[in-house]
Amino acid sequence: MRTRHRDPARRRHIPHRRHIPHRMHDAARRRTRLRPPTGRALLAAAGLAAAAALGMAVAPTASATAAPAASADAIEAIGPQQWFTGDVNGTAAGAVIKVGCFGPVTPASTGHPLAGQTVAVHHVAASTATSAGYTGDSADRVVVGFEDAGPVVGLPVSIGAYxxxxxxxxxxxxxCYGPGKVNFVPAPTSSTARSTTVPVTYVSIGD
Structure with missing residues (x-):
């Protein structure tokens, strides 16, 4: 009898038991993507959301606490019922005002003060106010007057802040030279207001 041999190329391919068709792989990947989050994942997401909310709540608090630092440097306005002292060129004792005087200088000679000189007032406690001024019931500024000045040209010196x-x-x-006085007068005045005076020395520059 003649034996028939099958062609190996025509043998049916039997897939391996562990082989999974591509369509099954695709279905498995879709199920993985659509799988609902586990309880642990939900807890982690909730924790992140709470931390973000806490950060947003804390941020305004930090900025609010930083605000007083700026206000600490704010200018203090002059107001009623305050004690104050005055200074000329940064001092209330031994103050010197430089005056530009040219040509022969006599006791009656006058000149203009040099630029760059200043006056100021400072708020003090009542316990240190033995020689200080007092703004009284109405004052919101202090007017500075030069007792030895001639006719004043322009506006008076008015100070509104300490x-x-x-x-x-x-x-x-x-x-041009000699002793003088600079008066610091509360304005508007009242029956309780009190002025203070800083003694100065005029020094001639340019003679």
Whole structure:
């Protein structure tokens, strides 16, 4: 009898038991993507959301606490019922005002104060106010007057805040040399207001 041999190329391919068709792989990947989050994943997401909310709540608090630092440097306005002292060129004792005087200088000679000189007032406690001024019931500024000045040209020197240096006007007529007085007067005045005075020495520059 003649034996028939099958062609190996025509043998049916039997897939391996562990072989999974591509369509099954695709279905498995889709199920993985659509799988709902586990309880642990939900807890982690909730924790991240709470941390973000906490960060948003804390941020305004930090900025609010930083605000007083800026206000600490704010200018203090002059107001009623306050004690104050005055200074000329940064001092209340031994103050000197430089005056530009040219040509022969006599006791009656006057000149203009040099630029760059200042007056200021400072808020003090009542316990240190033995020689200080007092704003009284109405004052919101202090007007500075040069007792030895001639006719004043321009506006008077008015100070509305403490610890703020204000320039001495260079159009004043002041003595070329000798002692003098600078008065610090609360305005508007009242029956309880009190002025204070800083003694100065005029020094001639340019003679």
């Amino acid at each position: 610890d703020t240096a204000v320039a001495i006007p260079t159009d004043l007529q002041l003595p």
